[in-house]
Amino acid sequence: MPANTAESAAMERAFSLALRGPRGINPQVGAVILSPDGDILAEGWHRGAGTPHAEVDALSKLAPGEAGGATAVVTLEPCNHTGRTGPCSEALLDAGVARVVYAVDDPGDASSGGAERLRAAGVEVEAGVRADEGRALLRDWLEVQRLGRPRVTVKWAQSLDGRAAADDGTSKWITGPVARADVHVRRAGADAIVVGTGTLLADDPALTARQPDGSLSDHQPRPVVLGARAVPAAAAVHRHPLPLLHRDGRDLAAVLEELGGLGVQRVFVEGGPTLASAFVRAGFADEVLAYIAPVLLGGARLALGDLGVDTIAQARRLSVASVERLGDDLLIVATMQHEGEN
Template sequence: MRRAVEIAGAALGRTSPNPAVGCVILGVDGTVVGEGFHPGAGQPHAEVEALAVAGERARGGTAMVTLEPCAHTGRTGPCAEALLRAGVARVVYAVPDPNPTAAGGAQRLREAGVEVVGGVLRGEAERGNELWLTAVRRGRPCVTWKFGSTLDGRSAAPDGTSRWITGPESRQDAHALRAAHDAVLVGSGTLRADDPHLGLRHGVPGRPPLRVVLDKDGSITPDARVLDDSAPTLVVTGPHTPKPALHDRHEVLRVPVTDGALDVVVLLDELWARGVRSVLLEGGARLAASFVAHGLLDRVVAYVAPLLLGAAARPVLDDFGAPTLMAGLRLSLGEVTRLGDDVRLLLRTRDLPGAGEGGVP
């Protein structure tokens, strides 16, 4: 199962609106006879890929899958039926499928006489497929806020300079984080201050995410780096904002303005409808505060540098209406990683279901 979790990540960031899934087929003697992962929407699921490698050696064997085999027909057939046709005698999965449309594969297999075991290494599989699982459970894209800061929580010096607060190891890791998400989102303040590109650099492979820019006042210009041809860009404006001039590859999305700001709740609904299941917030302090205030933040990835700038420097987060300690957003610490001289913190607003659970078949 641990190997299935490992190979599930091979297409992370490229499978939405589907999950990242890995499968390992064991023959009747317990040896590995097939492996597979889901490469993307509309392509064969992990079980089908692994069964194609195993062939007849799968008959009487065991399938180890990171997610409960699906029981519905979409662009591809149900995996539960594929496992039955292959003659698999035992199916072990890590995470129950939270999607009511696809769930039910375990029950279908049991009814057909297949031995089914669930929950094996669930915690590890949850972590590997966290973005999709969080999105499906909450009915909106999973939102991660990424920032780099000084030890005293500052994102830029008093003169506005911010390159580079963190070291090269953190910057490379941040691009890998970007590659794992479906969309990367910035506000107009970051657009004006940094003219970000929002693509993939530092040798990070993968498909560049959809670039999303909040531009309520229509300040984006045709020469903005985020409007080049390397990846599509979605420019989000108000209902009456003059339409910016864009190349054919890019698009304008109009959302309501609520309390003087673009409505991020409506924005997430629109992104969900487009198949986006994960969004990475990359700036700035006001944008992050808006998502916190609306209860829409799921994860935080903070790159903290051993640097102090003081109170005159720019804070990483604007006010979001927490007058007391009890009103603040208390996070759960997930992982702590050293990257060069920096520290990377992964925190969550809620613990993942199944975290820490495991077992052996």
């Protein structure tokens, strides 16, 4: 039976509850328990790895038997496996829930199957309620499940003729203040920001996300520096509110795996050209942000280096998602199509 008005409203409430939980290895999930008359009996959300899942959190606020005949409205399909906590499908069955409404199917091989388990036990299940909103809420987590690693955005700023710096190495500032402010907004949306030691030693970046007035944004990406050279003790990155992760960067897959294990879902690669090229060449660039300034520099300091492209047939082709004017500059956002994708 399709979701009724009370269940749709409860799903909207569950979305807002989900956002109270932390981003990380586990998805943000919210749950609302409705009485047979459509009244809210309890609410819950997932507070992070090792804590009760949203459904169990909501059920814990009810007396034994109070959920009998109730409807559970959940943003993600109830899990069907035992990890740090037990399966939510079994908890719902034990509580006597008669109907389950959820937005998004669980993509995990081990954790999915909760809907099937509930139906087999006689519980009415309605899937895909407000699914577009549910997928938007879980977009980054779902992408991590699909890719098996964090989603990577590679950003660079360049002159109109494709240079990242003048021949003497200076690059502040190729783009204008509007474009630079946009970068900080996107930094604040990431979980980790990555630069190479060359950029760190040349520019001494703080790697923080800042507001136009210079104050720190509420959300900060974790600073990551890749390269064999040492990070100076006086480097600005040491004053970042989050601890620095410094790796030699020779194994980008291992770096992404480590970041994923730390709960990172979105990685923002700021370069320089050597590092940006390495991520593209390795096939780890999912999105590209190219900030293009109306200046000409010439010279050898290209925005990208060797990508492993020897002939036009090997060109890395992208799909342009948007083109935006930022002051005098342009921002082109493009997505990379990986091998095997349609």
